[in-house]
Amino acid sequence: MKYVIGTRGSKLALAQTNWVKQKLEKAYPLDTFEIAVIKTKGDRIQDIALDKMKDKGLFVKEIEQQLLDKRIDFAIHSLKDMPSEIPEGLCFCHAWECEDARDALILREATSFEKLKKNACIGTGSKRRAFQLQKLRPDIQCVGIRGNVDTRLQKMEIEQLDGIIMAAAGFSRLGLQDRISYIFSPEEMVPACGQGILAIECRKKDSALISKINALSDKKAMLRWEMERGFLKAMEGSCHVPIGAYLEDKNDHISFHCVYGNEDGTNLKQLHLEGSHQEKQGLLKQAVHNMKEHGKVYLVGGGPGRSDLLTLKGKALLEKADCILYDRLLENDMLLFAKEDCELIYVGKQAGNHAMKQEEINELLVKKAHQYACVVRLKGGDPYVFGRGGEEALYLKKQGIAFEVVPGVSSALAGLAYAGIPITHRGVAGGFHVVSAHDKKDALADIDFLSIAKSKDTCVFMMGLSKLNEIVDRLLACGKDAFTPIAVISHATWTSQKTVYGTLKDIKEKLIMTPLDSPALIVVGNVVSLHEELSFVEKQMLYGCRILYPRPHTTSSMTYKLKEKGAAVTELSTGQIHYFTKRLSALDYKNYNVLVCTSKHSAWALFQSLKENKQDIRALGNMKIYCVGSATAKIFEEHLIQVEVPEVFCADALSLFLKQKLKKEDSVLFLSGNMYSEHLYSVLLQGSALHHVIVYENEVCSVDEDICIKDYDMLVFTCSSAVKACAKLLKQEEVPVIISIGEATTKTLKEAGITNIYTAPYSTFDGCIEKIEEVWRKQKDVL
Known part of the structure; x- marks a missing residue:
């Protein structure tokens, strides 16, 4: 087989490529290899410093294009010249034995670095080398220099430079080791990421060629590649900033050096970490964390509290955040967007009970910004509408911390809408006022009640439940009509929303009859009377239904569907799913012609294992696949695999189904x-x-025994493990209606002594919801 190797045309590039060519010729004598020289943009432009050129991959783009065009079969690069991302369709082979990674000093006259004269002039085209050198010797002057090894040596003589700094690896590969005057230790000068390592780049589809090249790989070089390039990628490094990393494998442990700074070198950080081989990822993560400058704080408006009313940008930031400081005025499911290792800190406030003073929150934001790259301050409503977001932003500005404000939907607007009240309406209210009902001393705020009383505009009092009597009295005293409509909305937009409508004359009495909890909005104005026609929350099928839903993992689609129908759902964690995908790594799926999956978790584990082992659905061959239900089948269908499921979704039905399908030779x-x-x-x-193969474990954990289940209208169980976890709760005196997803769960409930059970007509979430609606309809009819 004939292979064409692409490379740049410098002496060093050709020396590197010839070394690769000779090793391949020795290993594969039946194959032939020839070299194709390709000129790159970096070779053509020699009069501009690298950090001034905006293009990434100055020395590789043309070569990669020829690789994609199949004019060459693979390419040889210096790994340190490669961008952190390569084009789609290409890949790197495993690294071979590498050269000395350190930087070398070549002097024109001086005999050593120590004897280099004061204010010496040293040539280098690298900010990383220049800034580290000046840290060692602040007196040294660094000048830009470009070109290959010969060109730079000539420039040193012609321009009378005192020396130049280059990679020791290049001099070694060219047999010019005797020109090196001094080699910097990693403690003195951290090398470029991947310096001394050759990058062999291929097309992903050329698996046979990749296997041949990988067979000659070196474990220590691969470890260096993984750590150093991992650091480069995590730091989003480029030639515009000084960045370097070097891993020393000392057999019994590893030593990791890294450097990173800003473009002008005024903030240059060097770090040295040591640990075991098993701790390598931890070392890399720590290095990236320590090197990054202080993070950015995002003041995110959480809207009125519902996760589905959060802005798209707010959701994206919650998913990205390393730390979230959150308020009280939010439903807990919003925090489920956070990644697993995100630090969650509650800083909520309510009347007479502040988890943290505002000054402490300000200081904590700064502290966390120095600790994390992305900090989210999640606030109810909009950060700048009675959210003290302005105070936090000013404090961050003063402390030099970058911040950004992400607006949220204010409850002054959304809360009214969910109560069937438009804040403005043609011919009724042409404007609105939004005021805070209390001041910083928790007394009634200094509000111009006279102007409000005379105006036809809608007035919204925020955080005013405890001040309602005073507000009503002051409005009446200022001449407001006693029959002016008023509404008090508690937990606006939440599934626990309750609203009391009345007039200024009777609202006090109505609130005594139907007390509400804070947070609450008070709305005064003729637009309130429109709620009878525009209210929609109270008309939802499950409005007012309080459901306790014990389940062993994160929020499910059923919770979302129930909330969409108006139910107030409280999720109760009863356990955690642990996956064992590595148990599938050694399997050869060709040995089986039937696959049986009993849950969506086993299906997820299967596809995760394929991904981890860089396989795809072709590995499953022509197996017949049987699943217990539609949720499991859906995962396969998302991977374009058709499966068979029984008409009834439960293990017993699957058993009967398979009894008819399986053959003795299967x-x-x-x-x-x-x-x-x-x-x-x-x-x-x-x-x-x-x-x-057991591919996951449902670890049951104990639940909060102080939960009073009689406060709920229904308990919903979708698996037997959740029933077992709630055994003590189910022994309370007053047990509400129980909804079961299927016969297996119902059997477990009966074994626990429960009789008031309604079983879903079919074993799916939709079946459960159908039964919940049926039972709730009957309960409302009785009421």
Whole structure:
């Protein structure tokens, strides 16, 4: 087989490529290899400093294009010249044995670095080298220099430079080691990421060629590649900033050096970490964390509190955040957008009970900005509408911390809409006032009640429930009509929203009859009377239904669907799912012709394992796949795989289904959790071979026993493990209606002594919701 190798045309590039060519020729004598020289933009433009050129990949773009065009078969680069991202369709092969990574000083006259004269002039085209050199010797003057090894040596003589700094690896590969005057240790000068390592770049589809090249790889070089390039990518490094990393493998441990700074070198950080080989990812993460400048704080408006009313940018920042400081005026499911390792800090305030003073919050924001790259201050409503966001922004500005404000939908607008009240309406109210009902001393705020009383505009009093009587009295005293409509909205937009409508004359009495909790909005104006026609929340099918939903992992689609129908859902964590995807790594799926998955978790584990092992659906071959229900089937369908499911979604139905489908000669792969149907297992044994792999575990944890379940209208159970976790709760004196997803869960409930059970008509979330609606409709009819 003939292979064409692409490379630049410098002596060093050709020396590197010839070295690769000779190793390949020795390893694969039946193949032939020839070299194609390609000129790059970086080779053509020699009069502009690298950091002044905006293009990435100055020395590789043309070569990569020829690789994509199939004019060459693979390319040889210096890894340190490669951008952190390469074009789609290309990949790097494994690294081979590398040269000395350190930087070398070549002197024109002086015999050593120590004897270099004061104010010496040193040539280098690298900010990383220049800034580190000046840290060692502030007196040294650095001048820009470009070109290959020969060109730079000539420039040193012609321009009478005292010396130049270049990679020791280049001099070694060219046999010019005797020209080196001094080699900087990593403690003195951290090398460029990947310096001394060759990057062999191929097309992803050329698997045979990649295998040949990878067979000659070196483990220590691969470790250096992983750590140093990992640092470069995480720091989003380029030639515009000084950045370097070097990993020393000392057999019994590793030593990681890194450097990073800003463009002008005024803030240059060097770091040296040591640890075991097993701690390498931790070292890399720590290095990136320590090197990054202080993070940015985002003042994010959480809107009226519902996660589905959060802005798209707000959601994206919650998903990205390293730390979230959040308020009280938010539903907890909004925090589920946060990644697993995000630090969550509650700083909420309510009347007479402040988790943290505002001054402490300000200081904490600065502290966390120095600790994390992305800090989110999640505030109810809009940060600048009675949210003290302006104070926080000014404090951050004073402390030199970058910040950004992400507006939110104010509850002054959204809360009214959810109560069926338009804040303005043609012919009724042409404007509106939004005021805070209390001042910083928690007394009634200094409000111009006379102007409000005379105006036809809508007036919204924020945080005013405790001041309602005073507000009503002052409005009446200023001449406001006693029959002016007024509404008090508690927990506006939440599934627990309650609203009391009345007039200035009778609202006090109505609130005594129907007390409300804060946070609450007070709305005064004729637009309130429109609620009878425009109200929609109270008309939702499950409005007012309080549901306790014990479940063993994160928020489900059923919770969302129930809330959309108006139910107030409280999720109760009963456990955690742990996946064991590595148990599938050694499997050869060709050995099986039947695959059985009992839940969406086993399906997820399967596809995650394929991804981890760089496989795709072709690895599953022509297996017949059987699933317990539609949720599991959906995961396969998303990967364009058709599966068979029984008409009834439960393990017993699947057992009966498979009893008719399986043949004695079938070889079955059974993927399940740690809790599975023994009956199903016995049915699967009828094949010639059964391989059972437990790919996840449902770890049951104890639940809060202080929860009073009589405060709920219904309990919903979608698995037996949740029932077992709630065993003590179910022994309370007053147990509400129980909704069960299927017969298996119902059986577990009956074993626990529960009788007031309604089983879903089919074992899916939609089946549960259908039964919940049916039961709630009957309860409302009784009421």
